[in-house]
Amino acid sequence: MRSPEALAQRFRETDRKVTPQRIAVFEALDKGAGHSTAEQVHSSVAENLPTISLKTVYEILRELSELGELVMLDLGTGAVRYDHNLVLHHHLVCNECGAVVDIPAHLTDLQLDGVQDLGVSVSTAELVLRGSCSRCNTQDPKQPSNK
Amino acid sequence: MRSPEALAQRFRETDRKVTPQRIAVFEALDKGAGHSTAEQVHSSVAENLPTISLKTVYEILRELSELGELVMLDLGTGAVRYDHNLVLHHHLVCNECGAVVDIPAHLTDLQLDGVQDLGVSVSTAELVLRGSCSRCNTQDPKQPSNK
DNA sequence: AACCAGACAACAATCATTGTTGATTGGGGT
């Protein structure tokens, strides 16, 4: 994730206006968890800017993903996640608490060598693991944390 | 995918009734493409059984997935896909026509050796590739086919 | 300070999916 200032700069460079709403979203993302939903970003922003609409948050997030500053992730958890982490990695969705954990790509090894034989071409590969996160693994008596 | 007869048998064994609607869904799945949406199954069934409701189709599909006879797949294409193929495999979603292509697992090699160090435990791994299918690869001038 | 494209908030709409309800029916036990 780039700093709020860098994102503001990027917006100016691409002829977008840097509004209070946008600054607030940049900052919420910066201090946020890393795989927030639009709803979560909106809640966070609304603490300081109560009038901001959810629609506006959706628009700003979409623009950020168009600029490649974040990645939209559909992990089958109901709502799209907006991922700051621009370095190649994978995800584990905790079956117990719903948390999303980054899995560094170097911990996995994907060999797709045989795939071309099917006549397809692959542009992206997304590995979704399901299981339980370290927190739920240790303190098992289920305590829903962040969805 | 098991035969419609085998599914009927399975339903009887688990104290479920074998209704005309269920038989029709079993048969639609049997002759269908392999990653149908609920909507597609409903359309197919409705050709012979015009009064069946979409809700009923959803219920039958959910029961089949509870029995492990098919797998619900959310590939980020808007609607859940119901997958007949019970053998481990992965999926490629065509960015051009939206088709879903099975990728046999033996064509890929997933090494997850380093993952435990994070304290997580992995129960399932789902690899989603995006790119273009063999059809769109050859006859490029885009022709939307089956979504 | 004025301008105006772009951004905003409020509101309605959409789409996949699930909940509710009240009528209907399959099939095991008599």
Add this chain to the structure above:
DNA sequence: ACCCCAATCAACAATGATTGTTGTCTGGTT
């Protein structure tokens, strides 16, 4: 064969995430 009742059904309403519409407002350049 008949009864019975839980299981199933269809119609309808509701949900939740997301997007479309519209008319007003504002950031940042002139």
